[in-house]
Amino acid sequence: MSIQRSDIADGGRPAYRAIADALERAIGVGDFGPGERLPPVRDLAKKLGVTVGTVNRAYVLAQSRGLLTGEVGRGTFVLARPDRQSRIRIAAQDAASVSDLVVNQPPCVLSDEEVSASAAKALAAGGADLLGRYPPTAGLERHRAALARWVGRIGMPATADQVLITAGVHSAIAATCLAWLRPGDTILVDQLTYPGARDLLGSLKFRLEPVATDGDGALPDSLAAAARAHGGRAFLTCPTLHNPTAVTMPDDRRRQIAQVIEQNDLLLIEDDIYGHLPTARPAPIAVHLPERAVLVSGLSKCLAPGLRLGYIVAPLDRVGSITTALHDLLVAASPLPAELFSHWQDTGQADEVLGRIRAAIARRREIAGDLLGMAPPDGSPHLWLPLPPAWSAGRLVEEAVRQGIYLPRSDVFQVGRTAPSPKAIRVALGSVPGEAELALALGRLRALLDQPPPRAAPVI
Ligand SMILES: Cc1ncc(COP(=O)(O)O)c(C=O)c1O
Structure with missing residues (x-):
């Protein structure tokens, strides 16, 4: 042992x-x-x-x-012997100059001056009151109203009383599931899924079952079959710039998926965390399911991950039970991030920062296109890169770390181990601090992929 x-x-x-x-x-x-x-x-x-x-x-x-x-x-x-990601992660952290292509965050476009100036202004009147009292669990009315306006921009009409403020998407998903489902219930998820959500739901003792996808996202027939076969109660998906595949589900597929959800009495949990990044996108699936859909999202990818500001948009009759679950989880999210965000929205700074992030992502997409021969879709900070036949994802992760490039193992995105490990790798373009450094890292990755994998050391 x-x-x-x-x-x-x-x-x-x-x-x-x-x-x-x-x-x-x-x-x-x-x-x-x-x-x-x-x-x-x-x-x-x-x-x-x-x-x-x-x-x-x-x-x-x-x-x-x-x-x-x-x-x-x-x-x-x-179940199976995974490759050695944990040890690689430690090795990478120890290495002096590792380019991080793992953490999926937008390029940092903020300056200390603008953050401190806007924070001072945001808190100049009412800051003491904000810190001196417990906020309501769902958030202050004016903050909820600000976020309702923000989600209106992606084609999701919402009133302030449908919005609940959370500490990022994890608490949004947790509160929704704890309010609506019971531990042991089956939640259907895309066969490749954001691992944070998968691990969270596992910790909360929900069962997860994969739904097959194609180049347009989840397949309606597979969703229906999984719902019937496993008694699924909910479907969690990220249909806009999916993580890891960067696929955005087209509108007609969204409508078909909404129909299957309705027919099978499922709850939809739509993770829209990347939803403000593309300049054009279809309306959320949630729009088609006003009584059985919850949209969870936050500002991590479109403004500032350090704000830890997330939100839920829920049907009015579910707001009470989700508020209770949210109270159990965190009493209330800090009102400071929401105050800063409201100020940014009122002054136009939110639009300005989003514009800078979009422009920075566009430049990084171009660098990826030049060096890897493939760019992610409009607005996407991550690329799902197919691998040449000679390479497996696990082998590439191992070799890349030797070149000072840190990539995520592809099977961390998998739900269930029945399918073979994906023959693609997710490349996050936003974490490396500068564009020149990103170009260097992607150039090294390209050079690696252009050769066959080195032979493993002989075992005697
Ligand atoms: C699909 C998806 N949902 C949620 C998150 C995390 O969101 P937050 O920063 O609010 O925790 C990520 C982060 O990569 C993600 O890819």
Whole structure:
């Protein structure tokens, strides 16, 4: 048994997460092989000096990461040997000059001067009151109204009382699911999905089932079949600049998906986090489902990820139960980011920053087009790059880190391990600080892809 107490003695993380990480490491280095049975929860809990519930949670989290299979309590087995992303991540963090093509954020276009000047103005009148009181759970009325105007721009009509303010998209998804569903319910998701949402829903003990997609996004027939086969209660999708594929679902597909949702009595959770980035886009699917859709989004990709400002747009009759769930999760999000955002919107600065981000993304798309022969779609800060036949995604991640380029493993986006690992890699274009550095990193990536993968060291 290769997990020790010392493996999980990391004060910064909850114990269940530390155990799941230790399991991932142990599987990654081959201490547990595919098909191997993990120790019973009770035995491992005793050995590590933690509760049975903690180990249970760790196993569920490891399952949601696609590492394990089986029923917790009856027998949990190692699913497949993933490549060595955890170790690569550590190696990359240690390396002096690593170009980060992993973190999917917009290029930083803000200056200290404009942030401090606008924050001072935003807080000049009423700042003390803002900090001196608990805000209402759903947010202050004027902030909700500001966000209602903001979502109106993407073709989603909303009133202030339909908007709830959150601390980013994760709490928006969590509050929606806790209010509308029960742990153990099945949520259908795109077969490739933002891993943060997948892990969150796994931690909350929802079951996830994949829906097949094509070049236009989720397939209506596959959604209907998955809903029937698994008794799905909800569908979580990101139809505008999907992460990782950057696909934007066209309007006619959105209408078909809305129909399937209606026919199968599903809740739609539409993650629109990239929705303000394209200059033109179809209206959200949620528009077609006013009684059974929740739009979750935030300002991370279009204005400033550090604001941690997210929001939910919900049917009026669901606002009460989502507010209760949100209160359980975080009492209320801080009103400071919303105050700053409202000020930015009133002064036109929000439009101006969004314009600068769009322009910076456009320049980076062009660099990607020149150097990789493929640019992401309009507004997308990430590219889903198909790989030449000789390369697998896992091999590329390993070799890239040797060249000082940090890429995400492609199977982190997968839900369920039945499909083969995707033969593409997500390249996030916004994190590298400068365009020249991005060009260097993409040039090195191109050079790597132009050669066959180096032979692995002989094993004797
Ligand atoms: C689809 C999707 N949803 C949500 C998020 C995270 O949003 P937030 O910054 O609000 O946590 C991301 C971040 O990459 C994402 O890709």
